[in-house]
Each structure stands twice: as structure tokens, then as C-alpha cells.
Amino acid sequence: xxxxxxxxxxxxxxxxxxxxxxxxxxxxxxxxxxxxxxxxxxxxxxxxxxxxxxxxxxxxxxxxxxxxxxxxxxxxxxxxxxxxxxxxxxxxxxxxxxxxxxxxxxxxxxxxxxxxxxxxxxxxxxxxxxxxxxxxxxxxxxxxxxxxx
Numbered sequence: 141x142x143x144x145x146x147x148x149x150x151x152x153x154x155x156x157x158x159x160x161x162x163x164x165x166x167x168x169x170x171x172x173x174x175x176x177x178x179x180x181x182x183x184x185x186x187x188x189x190x191x192x193x194x195x196x197x198x199x200x201x202x203x204x205x206x207x208x209x210x211x212x213x214x215x216x217x218x219x220x221x222x223x224x225x226x227x228x229x230x231x232x233x234x235x236x237x238x239x240x241x242x243x244x245x246x247x248x249x250x251x252x253x254x255x256x257x258x259x260x261x262x263x264x265x266x267x268x269x270x271x272x273x274x275x276x277x278x279x280x281x282x283x284x285x286x287x288x289x
Contacts, residue, residue, distance in 0.1 A: 147195030155198075164241030176213045180205035232278045235260070238289045245269040250283065262286045 162178030166288050184202045187193070193201065209253040235255065246267045253273065263279055264286040275284035 145198055148193040149193065149198060150188075152185040152188035154189060155181050155202075159183075159185060173210070173213075176209040179208050230278075232260075232282060232284065235275045235284060236273055236277055237275065238240075239272055239274045242267060242269050242271045242273060245271075246286075253284070253286070260284055 142225075144159065148283050154288040159178045160288050161180030162174050164178075166174040166178065176285045180202055181233070184191050184198055185238060187201065188198070240255065242251050242262070243259060244252045246262060246264055249263050251264075251267070254260075261283045262273065262275075262285070263283045265288070267273065267288060272288040272289040276287055279285045
């Protein structure tokens, strides 16, 4: 052992196993981050199959690969984010603030409006068919909350 601090070398199987676990864990944790750490571990395992390295060299190689792959991944994903158009609001959210006439009366809290060729379920105070309403928000369950306009 040379130096004051030396790490015991790990076999390539440990690195490959750790890499596979980290890549699999990416499916449970959003953000495309663990995949790069897992890929770095897999690469260290592949290098160890070809040439033995000391424990310290393994850790340094792993750290360098993590940094390089995370930077590469951020560039790739960052460039995709810049090119993609801003996400449009959902169809229901696009109706908030607009006014419509009730297609069917609101009774017991629910009714319907017609928007172009679609019928939308609405909730609110009881109102007769034909009453003018304003969409206030999208409620849980997808119904549009309305009030008399």
C-alpha cells in the first residue's frame, strides 16, 4: 500500500451490478440523472474487464466519468428543451375565463355547455338551460366550474 490512503479495488462485476441498479432506479426517479451515474459505473466495469486498476484509480475514473456524462447529458437535454415549443395549455384550461350558454340546465350541481362540436360537463349553482355562464376553473375530475356571467 503506497500513500496514506488507498482504496481496495473492486471487481468489474460490482461496477456492472451497481451500474445496472442505478440505470434501473432511473425509472423510479424522474430527472434523467441516475442514468448518467449508472452509465459511468458500467463504463468503469467495462474498463476493468480489459485492464485491472487500483481502487483509487477506479474511484477517480468513476468520478471523472460521472462529471463528463452529467455535463454531456445536460447539454443534450438542455438543447432539446430549448428547441421544443412551449407546451400549450390543455383544452379545458383554455376555456377558463370564456363565456358560454348552458346547453343543458345545471341541476343538482351539474350541467353541460357546448363548445364548438364538443359537450363539456360543468358544475356550479343550479341554472336554467340557455343561461350565460363564465368558466372559472377546471375542477377535480375534469368538470368546468362555472358561474352566471
